[in-house]
Amino acid sequence: MSDKNDEKKVTPRSQDFAAWYNDVILRAELADYSPVRGCIVFRPDGFAIWEALRDELDRRIKKTGARNAYFPLFIPESFLRKEAQHVEGFAPEVAVVTHGGGKELEEPLIVRPTSETIINYMFAQWIHSHRDLPLMINQWCNVVRWEMRTRLFLRTAEFLWQEGHTAHAAREEAERETLTMLEVYRGFVEDFLAIPLVVGRKSAAERFPGAEETYTIEGLMGDARALQCGTSHFLGQNFARAFDIRFLDETNQMQHPWQTSWGVSTRLLGALIMVHGDDQGLRLPPTVAPTQVVIVPIWRKPAEAEAVLAAARSARDQLEQAAVRVRLDEREGLTPGFKFNDWEMRGVPVRIEIGPRDVASGEAVMARRDRKGPEAKQKAPLAELATRIVALLEEVRASLYRQALEWKTANTRQFDDYEAFRRQMAGEGGGGMADIYWCGNAACEARIREETRATCRAIPLNQSVPAGRCLICGESASERAIFAKAY
RNA sequence: CGGGGCGUGGCGCAGACUGGUAGCGCACACGCUUGGGGUGCGUGUGGUCGCCGGUUCAAAUCCGGCCGCCCCGACCA
16 A cells, blocks of 8 residues: 555655655656766756756846857867866866767867867957957857766766856956856856855865866755855966967057856756755746646536636636746546646646635635645635736745755854764765865865865855864864865 | 676566566556545556577576676766
8 A cells, every 4th residue: 555655756855865866857757867878868847947047047147248159069189188287187087089971080079078178269369459358258058078977967978058258358357257157156046046055265176177266156955965056267367378369458468368267057957956855856946947837627527627627727828928837737537636746746836726616716726835734725816816826936936945045054064173073974965064164275175075075165255254273283274164075 | 997786568576596378566558437635446558588608398597608787986067
């Protein structure tokens, strides 16, 4: 009896987080495994989330002045070698094309793991004068990184992303751009995806290969592990030098421009799932939900069906006119209870139930996915449904953010005792975020990593903390850092 | 690449020790039933048992080789 029921359910999140994560993705039909190891197939619901996310972020990026362009998938192998740190960082994971048209290529081509090199090659040809600056380009594309271990959305051999690349006349301008985009990401992820973040600088060890400074937004997943959700890099003049990008400034001096790059990827879908999901399955913020509202009609006798369906269809039309992504579940042979569970598993933010009793009273039941039990349900007059739903969707979004923030706050701890920190990180799964004084020394960072498997996720910006002592070596430390076990 | 495990209808598994008609649950199709929290019953579709070879009257089962996948470690948005 209960066995039979279990087969219909996803593995409870509380029982096995990793199994739950895979279950939810496959059962909610967001994605599927591909015949190629490490690659992922985006199914329509998964891709619709990506599209919603992409469209909104695209708007926000364009608002900053960047424009979209597209560069080739293939890059001459020699390009990668031009920047020392860059090649060191990416060489182990690039896919290389050696043959084309039945012949061995004179120079192998790499499949882009990121586009710094080819974009900077083009920048060198487009930038001659300070009047050509700033040059701000964004690209939506796929990239390939041959990972040893992959996980759906979080780390796949091929993934979709957005990469911005900018060149500026002055160092300060590029530094400002790096932080501007970091703030665009923060606002986007916190407001639109309802995921609370830690915003900060990366340690030298965690820095992007070729960058002078890397900034990050870090989220805390439902298993108390951290996930890097986006990065913004200040590249200095490293790539400008490597690719000989030069311009004449106002005083007729030859200069290398100062550059940035920044990106977020389909990994954000993994973050959405792991931050908001629960034992029943997905919980999607209405902003990205492919279906924001599902209407489940309920009736007993054929005579009732007609009136119920008429009311349900009218509700659907009303919501469509209010630009709500609504779906009426008219499938036959399935009980309402089954449909409730099915749509909850798929993360639909709000469900509307319309039955004979509602038709009689001119109301409908609205059930919100972010809450459980009777308090999740409320009635609304059919005549006011659209306005009530629009308001409720916004409430759900805000509520999901609040819940995620509570979790993050509850799992962020300050430590001034290394042993206590170690105990917190011990065992399987995450240990939350540890907020500690760190002297900045790589040796201390390495020791933490070895002994606790936690890594430096971010050194938060704009700290105004009194000077303290490094948790590891006891030397003086002027900043606190967030360490956590991460994906 | 090191350690562990697994390959049997779409999914999850049993059968293997002791060779003899390939089975169960879910899913799927159809019908009836049911319907305000995963209805119930019936009928039915679907499998070269990962691949190659060997032993045998007979191999999912025994033997040899190969391939693939998953989990754990070293790299990472």
